[in-house]
Amino acid sequence: MTVHTGRHFLQIPGPTNVPDRVLRAMDMPTMDHRGAEFAEIGFAVMSAMQRVFRTKQPVIIYPSSGTGAWEAAIVNTLQPGDKVLMCETGQFAVLWHGIADKFKLDVDFIPGDWRHGADLEQIEARLAADKAHKIKAVCMVHNETSTACVTYPLNVRKILDTLKHPALLMVDTISGLGSLEYEHDAWGIDVSIAGSQKGLMLPPGLGFNAVSEKALAVAKANPGMRSYWDWQEVININKAGTWPYTPATNLLFGLREAVKMLEEEGLENVFARHKRHSEATRAAIKVWGLETQCQEQGAHSPALTAVRVPDGHDADHFRKVVLDNFDMSLGTGLNKVKGKVFRIGHIGHFNDLMLMGTLSGVEMGLDLAKVPHRGGGVLAAMDILKGRDPSQASKVA
DSSP states (O other): OOOOSSOOOOSSSSOOOHHHHHHHHOOOOOOOSSSSHHHHHHHHHHHHHHHHHHHHSSSSESSSSSHHHHHHHHHHHHHHHHHHHHOOEEEEEEEHHHHHHHTTTTEEOOOOSSSSSHHHHHHHHHHHHOOTOOEEEEEEEEEEHHHHHHHOHHHHHHHHHHTTTEEEEEOOOOTTTSSSSSOTTTTOEEEEETTTTTOOOOOSOEEEEOHHHHHHHHHOOOOOOOOOTHHHHHHHTTTTTTTOOOHHHHHHHHHHHHHHHHHHOOOOHHHHHHHHHHHHHHHHHHHHTTSOOOOTOOOOSSSSEEOOOOHHHHHHOHHHHHHHHEEEEEEEOOOGGGEEEEEEEOOOOHHHHOOOOOOOOHHHHHHHOOOOOSSSSHHHHHHHHHHHGGGGGGOOO
């Protein structure tokens, strides 16, 4: 057994590293979740999440994973037989489709190659052909964590508005919220779905639905069965600063601290930091001579980068070499890209030196695992972080 010293490098794209400040904030004794003291934290986190989602509408907080928040979006607004439009952008779009199938929705699933965002032309064509407005919702993944491709929700909203199609716009931003620009109200999103364990820098255990007035009206008219996930029941009891069931009290203390950290840095600065780390990572990959899984210009995720290994090499073997030698966890490839891709998380509580350590571990691992590559990727990333064009580095004396 190899004994490692220092901290483990957790560089998967979620669950992400939890800041010490957040860990300390959660280190609280059990308290009465029906009392006035708890109501203070309840009101504080509800308001905080409205600011993060950029909405004046309710944000429902569940003691759940993001998967629970997916289910909540479905059961509040849809019934068996309702038609929904989804796009195959990667594994998480596939999993959401699976939940829709279990609720017996009629899913029109636009196929994809797992190397691009959602096919906007196909979305527009399907909606334009739906003259009877049978499509009740368009469900899309904002930041597809399996492929590191982004689809911008505003583009889908513009299609819906141009066609005057009344379908709800539902967006999974589980790995986008707190790391990419996101505007629930301004982008006309009806249901936003998120989780605590990504850009919000918390352990898993909280799921979120931000909901528009339109979505609330649809839910109110929906006779479908639901209990735990019922938006209106939660909203009603939230008025007293608590929840209809036992909330994840200590995670809520952590959530308040995590949002405080995001706002101290400034959300625009948080987004810029993620973009810079993504750019530096891609600069390293280009020098190594490897491919990013995402092949769409302008769609590369600021939160993570998925890297393809050359044919004949196993990404999971490479990941094991890195883990055994450097005590660093990289994300595995999922489903169709299993063994073909490893994922570098640069999301959440993260800085330049952490990125340089991560990329150094990757470059050394490529050597040890005998994955064909060129050296110098780490230096190219360093140039980006120093504000220098890597292509000009050799010209600098």
